Amino acid sequence: MHRNRPPAVAVVTGASAGVGRATVRELARAGTSRIALLARGRAGLDAAAAEVRATGAEALAIETDMADYQQVEAAAARVTAELGPIDLWVNNAFTSVFAPFEEIEPAEFRRVTEVTYLGFVHGTRVALDRMLPRDEGTIVQVGSALAYRSIPLQSAYCGAKHAIVGFTHALRCELAHQRSRVRVTVVQLPALNTPQFDWVLSRLSRRPQPVPPIYQPEVAARAIVHVAKRPGRRREHWIGGSTVATILANRMAPGLLDRYLARTGYDSQQTPEATDPHRPSNLWQPRDDAAGDDHGAHGSFDGCSHRRSPQLWAVEHRRLLTASAGAVGLGAVAARLLRRRS
Structure with a gap:
């Protein structure tokens, strides 16, 4: 993939909703001609594929549980056979549980880890198996400010995002040792208005919400596609002023942030609205299959979400x-x- 040119063949995991859905749209808009969409939910996959095809690009939707390596390998083999050599692989799929650690069952914690961390490991492995022999390609790991600054009520998710950083740093050293031209970069994102807050497993008494300031998923998508076209040698890209402030503040005063989040971290992640204790979650099954609905890219916080980020403009320029x-x-x-x- 040449600098400043869109990838010819791209794979996006978690493509049925949220950041993945917005990234698929942005790739198609930017000129990527063949896009593979990996996710568990059929309704969201079909709707995302239709959006890609409406731009004139080719879409291949594959139901895939990223926690299952064999499914991921089979999906990558199908992409290569039907679309051609993979230029870009975007690891984005995740799931989570909103609850204090002692209220998360061991099987639930394991499931979050398998999807959110090992899903990235599996995706990276199958992508490298196809990129290294050609000595070209780009892998983008979609991360979070929470990869460096953990917050209460999200121990499983924060642990997985921290693990992705450690894994990617080790991998990058190995690629440098091999003098490989395959590029791996991480995009650390701020709080985003995605459907996850309506479908993650929650044991909170009130409805979960992103920690303000909240950005629309299109901000993340623009960053991911921008980075994919210009991978260079930058190890990470911090998107959103809140991401920059959070990571830098944690480097300077982590203990102070511990105490601050102990006081504010519970209320800032919940709205005043009570949670429906019977609402379905997507931990074990995709929500769109259960409800038969397409959830799209946006969550329920359009009214208080930012569509632009000055810090993203600085990254782009x-x-x-x-x-x-x-x-x-x-x-x-x-x-x-x-x-x-x-």
């Missing part, structure tokens, strides 16, 4: 900003020299 900063610096040096001569 990094070279321009770097050149501008250099020009300003040279201008300042020249001005000082002129003052000295005069």
Whole structure:
């Protein structure tokens, strides 16, 4: 895949809803001609595939549980056979449980880990099996600010996101040792308005919500596609001002953040509305299959979500900003020299 060109063949996991759904749309809009969509839910997959085909691109929807390596391998083999060599693989699928750690059953914790962490491991493995012999391709790991700054009530999800960072760092060293041209990068995201808050397993007394500020999933999708077209050698990309602030604050004062989140982390993740104790979740089965509905990219927080991020603009225009900063610096040096001569 050449710099600044869209990938010819892309695979997106968790493609039926949320960030994955928005990423599929953005890839099609940006010119990717063949897109494979991997997820568990048939209704969401079919709707996402229809959106891709409406742009003139080819879509291949494959029901896949990312926790099952054999399913992931079979999906990758089918993509290669039907669409061609994979240029881009986006690992995005996840599930979660909202509850204090002691209220999460061991099987539930294991399931979150298998989908959210091992799903990325499985996706990375099958992608590399096809990219390394060609010595080209890009893998994007969709992460979160919670990969560095854990919060209460999401221990399983935070643990999985931390594990993805450690795994990816080790893998990147190995690829560098091999002098491989396959690129692996991580996109750390802020709180997003996705359907997960309506369908994750929750044992909270009130309805779950993202921790403000909340961004629309299209912000994440633009970042993922931008990074995919320009993988370079950057290890990570932090998207959203809140992501930058959270990670930097955790580096400087993690103990202070522990105490702050102990006071605020419970209320900030819940709305005043009571939770329906009988609502279905997507931990074991996809919600769209159970309800027969397509949930799309957005969740229930459109009214308080940001459609743009100045920090994302800075990522997209990094070279321009770097050149501008250099020009300003040279201008300042020249001005000082002129003052000295005069």
